[in-house]
Amino acid sequence: MSAVIETGGLGKRYRRQWALTDCTLSVPAGHVVGLVGPNGAGKTTLLSLATGMLAPDAGTIEVLGGTPGAGPAQLARVGFLAQDAPVYPGLSVADHLKLGARLNPGWDAGLARGRAGRLDLDPGQKAGTLSGGQRAQLALTLAVAKRPELLILDEPVASLDPLARREFLADLMEAVAEQELSVVLSSHLVADLERVCDYLIVLAGSRVRVAGPVDELLAVHHLLSGPRRDPDTLPAGLEVISASHTDVQTTLLARTSGPIMDPAWMVSQVGLEDLVLAYMSQDAGRRRRDHHPHLEVRK
Amino acid sequence: MIEFHLDARSGVAPYRQLIHQVRHALRLGLLREGDQLPKVKDVVAGLAINPNTVLKAYRELEYEGLVAARPGIGTFVTGTLDGGSLAAHGPLRRDLARWLGRARRAGLDDESIEALFASTFRSASEEDIA
Amino acid sequence: MIWLTWRQFRVQALTAATALAVFAILLAATGPHLASRYAASAITGCHGSGCQSAAITFLSQLQVTSFYPIVYLLGLAFILAAPAITGIFWGAPLIARELETRTSALAWNQSITRTRWLVVKLTLTGLAAMAVTEALSLSYAWWADPIGQAIDLGGSTSLFSGGRFSSLIFATHAITPLGYAAFAFTLGTATGALLRRTVPAMAITLAIFAAVQLATPLWIRPHLIPPDRTITTIDSAALDFGNLTATVVPGQPGAWILSSRAINPAGQTVSNLPVTCQAAISGLKPSSPSQCMESHGFREAITYEPASRYWPLQWTETGIFLALALTLAGSCFWQLGRRRT
Numbered sequence: 132m133s134a135v136i137e138t139g140g141l142g143k144r145y146r147r148q149w150a151l152t153d154c155t156l157s158v159p160a161g162h163v164v165g166l167v168g169p170n171g172a173g174k175t176t177l178l179s180l181a182t183g184m185l186a187p188d189a190g191t192i193e194v195l196g197g198t199p200g201a202g203p204a205q206l207a208r209v210g211f212l213a214q215d216a217p218v219y220p221g222l223s224v225a226d227h228l229k230l231g232a233r234l235n236p237g238w239d240a241g242l243a244r245g246r247a248g249r250l251d252l253d254p255g256q257k258a259g260t261l262s263g264g265q266r267a268q269l270a271l272t273l274a275v276a277k278r279p280e281l282l283i284l285d286e287p288v289a290s291l292d293p294l295a296r297r298e299f300l301a302d303l304m305e306a307v308a309e310q311e312l313s314v315v316l317s318s319h320l321v322a323d324l325e326r327v328c329d330y331l332i333v334l335a336g337s338r339v340r341v342a343g344p345v346d347e348l349l350a351v352h353h354l355l356s357g358p359r360r361d362p363d364t365l366p367a368g369l370e371v372i373s374a375s376h377t378d379v380q381t382t383l384l385a386r387t388s389g390p391i392m393d394p395a396w397m398v399s400q401v402g403l404e405d406l407v408l409a410y411m412s413q414d415a416g417r418r419r420r421d422h423h424p425h426l427e428v429r430k
Numbered sequence: 431m432i433e434f435h436l437d438a439r440s441g442v443a444p445y446r447q448l449i450h451q452v453r454h455a456l457r458l459g460l461l462r463e464g465d466q467l468p469k470v471k472d473v474v475a476g477l478a479i480n481p482n483t484v485l486k487a488y489r490e491l492e493y494e495g496l497v498a499a500r501p502g503i504g505t506f507v508t509g510t511l512d513g514g515s516l517a518a519h520g521p522l523r524r525d526l527a528r529w530l531g532r533a534r535r536a537g538l539d540d541e542s543i544e545a546l547f548a549s550t551f552r553s554a555s556e557e558d559i560a
Numbered sequence: 561m562i563w564l565t566w567r568q569f570r571v572q573a574l575t576a577a578t579a580l581a582v583f584a585i586l587l588a589a590t591g592p593h594l595a596s597r598y599a600a601s602a603i604t605g606c607h608g609s610g611c612q613s614a615a616i617t618f619l620s621q622l623q624v625t626s627f628y629p630i631v632y633l634l635g636l637a638f639i640l641a642a643p644a645i646t647g648i649f650w651g652a653p654l655i656a657r658e659l660e661t662r663t664s665a666l667a668w669n670q671s672i673t674r675t676r677w678l679v680v681k682l683t684l685t686g687l688a689a690m691a692v693t694e695a696l697s698l699s700y701a702w703w704a705d706p707i708g709q710a711i712d713l714g715g716s717t718s719l720f721s722g723g724r725f726s727s728l729i730f731a732t733h734a735i736t737p738l739g740y741a742a743f744a745f746t747l748g749t750a751t752g753a754l755l756r757r758t759v760p761a762m763a764i765t766l767a768i769f770a771a772v773q774l775a776t777p778l779w780i781r782p783h784l785i786p787p788d789r790t791i792t793t794i795d796s797a798a799l800d801f802g803n804l805t806a807t808v809v810p811g812q813p814g815a816w817i818l819s820s821r822a823i824n825p826a827g828q829t830v831s832n833l834p835v836t837c838q839a840a841i842s843g844l845k846p847s848s849p850s851q852c853m854e855s856h857g858f859r860e861a862i863t864y865e866p867a868s869r870y871w872p873l874q875w876t877e878t879g880i881f882l883a884l885a886l887t888l889a890g891s892c893f894w895q896l897g898r899r900r901t
Contacts, residue, residue, distance in 0.1 A: 161482075162482070163480050163482075182669055183899070184665065184668065184669075184899065185899050186898075186899040200668075200673075200674075200899075202673060203671045203672055203673060203676075204671075206669065206670065206671045206672070206673065207671035209669070210669070211665065211669035213662055213665030213666070213669075214662075215662075217661060217662040217663050217665055217666055218663070218666065219568070219663055219666070220661075221568075221571075222567065222568075226567060229563070230564055230567075230670070231670065233561070233563050233564060234561060234564065234670035234671060234672050235670050235671040236671060237671065270666070273666070274669075277670070277671065297478055300478040301474065301475050301476065301477070301478040302475070304474035304475065304478055304479065304480065304481060305471050305472075305474055305475040307474070307480075307481055308470045308471035308474050308475075308481040308484075309471050325438070326436075326438070326444075326477075326478055326479050326480070327478060327479060327480050328480065329480045329482050329483070400441075
């Protein structure tokens, strides 16, 4: 499958601070990609670069094989839902759908009408008076009804109550199933993403910490606990993501290429949340340990 | 038409849970040959999970010979879980009771037995898949 | 995109239409009366110097009425304010509001480029601003025509004194309002694009536009086309003996006097009336003040633009403001293209 987003050493700077540094990704198509990271890690920056709202200061980015935001054809292939689902408060629901119809040659009016009907959105209601969940649904309708190949959502459920959140995600997944969309959505909560994402990117401190299919990542990361060990005496083929030591015990979250043979270790599965947290708390310095020959970031 | 549910905290992968529920429905007779499994888009709309999860579950069921996908129409039940497995339960239960007796005489407590069983079961399953 | 521009502009358009309608009603209610007053005055059928006194009479009588002065001043105020108002309320929010409310994320991720979005918005709204201002100007010019004609005949009162070259009249008639409207509008848009905040953009647009409007008649308009100079006799210049400035350029009816001064035979400026001539003003001496000054060898040096330069000045000034407007509009495209946030 070709990549929906391909970046090489991508970087973006605001005044003197780099919001995104040395970001190299190859995000495959046909997935729901979760972009996780703490606030300020660079998620919105990366998504803005992907939609062409921002231009890179370093490196390259290609979306669906084209330059982001470069012309109507490229814009038609990528749908975007910004944080907090901005809508025009003075325009009605019907006005927004008309906006979509007028500004998008690929607009599917039947799909839009059907969605709006199912969502019980009153066409005459001013968008400024909609609830947060309804606004998100309206914005999703706009993004989806133009029939894009890739849908990008920036923290779409962050400000929604649990019911609205579930309904939104369910709706999004239905659209993915029906239209065979690729999706990239960002969140600072792993719980939102666990159900829906099958590809994970962790951003922390303006860098990509890990990227890969969720199944694979969960299969190669394990929690190891055993008697206290010196860091230098750890088995080879083990890339330690996070470690904690007491006087008698060592607990590691590690990435392994093969099975752990040493019976002194108790090996258990890692949950997605623990995995993400471990990578997010990683320092750049601790990553560069000499005797871990494996790549730190997998494409 | 059966309806799926998901236990997010069970530690069992979602696609496995779906497979279990289909097999369970087959065993109970809720699903018979020729019945259609819920459409992928309906499953994800109800559960808010990734469509690939459902596809993976349906593919594995197809690999096991229990269902068949008809492109553009849906996925339909083609096989049954026959009672043959029920007949094997008796001897298996007796073997298990004997093994449990041996484990206790070796000095393992309940938690050790469970841990031993769980890890062996997991690695055996992984070998099966691989 | 045209639909979206209109839909977002609807309320402002209705406000402008209402204001225009009110203005039109006001003018239509009083205009014909003004015209018939003019026709009934002594100006009709006057000749020579009798016309000037007839014009003065007409205007003086007009000035003491209750509403003609009000409409006269209100109209001028409207036309002067219109570019500022459209610049602040139509121009400043155009880009700034979209960025502030982040609806730009919605608008610029449909299947049209930012360039196309801006082209349509700028052009349609800008043209509307220009049309509104010009409509005000043209309808006012129709209404005030009798007054303008009376002033051209030499009539002048404290209120009705501006000839077509005077600051207020030049800025509110012919085509200069188009230039100002375009300039104010694009100034608002560009400021909004730069500051990304609507309210500060509105304030700064107002400040800059007001400054430019004050500076133009003082420092810019007089230098647009190099003026002519002449030295004439005191008598033919019809001096205002209070400040020794000419009120007429001989042989150049309707000229715009930029500056004038009385000079002595050596060419130096005479700032005060000689003592001996002051008595002539009060009529104590048999000779007129002009004869008195000329007997001293004084003459008048006048810097002026002839009447024929009216339209070249209008075109030049409008052209400059339109060019500024185009530059500002271009800067908006550049701002959007930079894609900083």
